Amino acid sequence: MTDSVDSPHRRTKAAGKRQRLTAATARVLHEQGVERTTIADIARAADVPAGNVYYYFKTKDELVQAALAEHTGHLEELTGILDRLPCPRERLKGLIDAWVGRRETAARFGCPMGTLAVELDKRTGGGLDLAAGQVIRRLLDWVEQQFRLLGVTDPEGRALALVGAYQGMSLLSNALRDPEIMTREGARLVRELDSLA
Template sequence: MTNSVDRRVRASQKRRRLMAAAARVLHEQGVERTTLADIAREAEVPVGNVYYYFKTKDELVRAALAEHTAHLDELTGRLDELADPRDRLKGLIAAWVEQRDVAARFGCPTGTLAAELGKRADGTLDAEAGAVIRRLLEWAARQFRELGLSGPDTEPDDLALTLVAGYQGMSLLAHALRDPDVTTREGARLLHWLDGLN
């Protein structure tokens, strides 16, 4: 009994390592340049074991998207513990700025993956990548709703779109220019914009 439990635990841990490795390697190298061997090496798993857990590269892309969703949920879960929705949004911006060096090297993990998947001929995974971004938009819109802003320029969904578009733009530019300071400056601008909303 203990041996079968141990095997299941080890199998679960190996699968988690492969999912985390897929998220990292696909972010750093892109879908087309990444091989299953790259992910196996990053996860410190024999390449033959990858096929036991994930039959295709697309399954690994889905696993990476699940990792991005889990990271987003973890971040927003921590932010939801803050009492003030404006503080939650500021915390989100601060988290983006903390990742400025990663953004400068590789771009936004989900945004770059969504852009790459959108160019594939089969078009099967781009909607799944878009769903992760939509999840962030919905969370941000809830925060803006809780702020109770009123006026023609304060529609919560539009404000959420402005915020997330600002993040995607600063990630893209920081990456294109290989300049993490772009994220720092744009993060400060987003904080100023947020403070000015009434």
């Protein structure tokens, strides 16, 4: 007997291919940018025939949306892991450690969400720039909550400063091709956290 068109095996296989395409899209857009990336680039990175991409994603904007969903998933996964740490200061230090752990990638390509948000802001229409901003907003909200739990004054301002420091060190690390900027600035951010009452 053969598998029906909508068999569990086929659905699982299709979901796996879609996930490979989504992960490849996020990676390739980060490395090459939206405008320079082609459907063929994504298909090659996902190891699928180029025609298959159109089965899952009809337009480049749909691929960008998939990449944003992938970044959101990574952020939720990271913050979920960090939420298991016993105190907000340790969670924030863990976040900084995760940023510094990606210093080689940042030195080559910048922050995945920061660079994508800037590039999407330069495009006209579609609202993808606003969607990218929502991913960054999730990070800001999580960081603000940690500062709020620490009981510091102006948790919103501190969250903006911390995430802004990350964006700055990613940008400088990328512009100067120097991953050690991330290491030094990350250590400075940790010292600042330790100095909070």
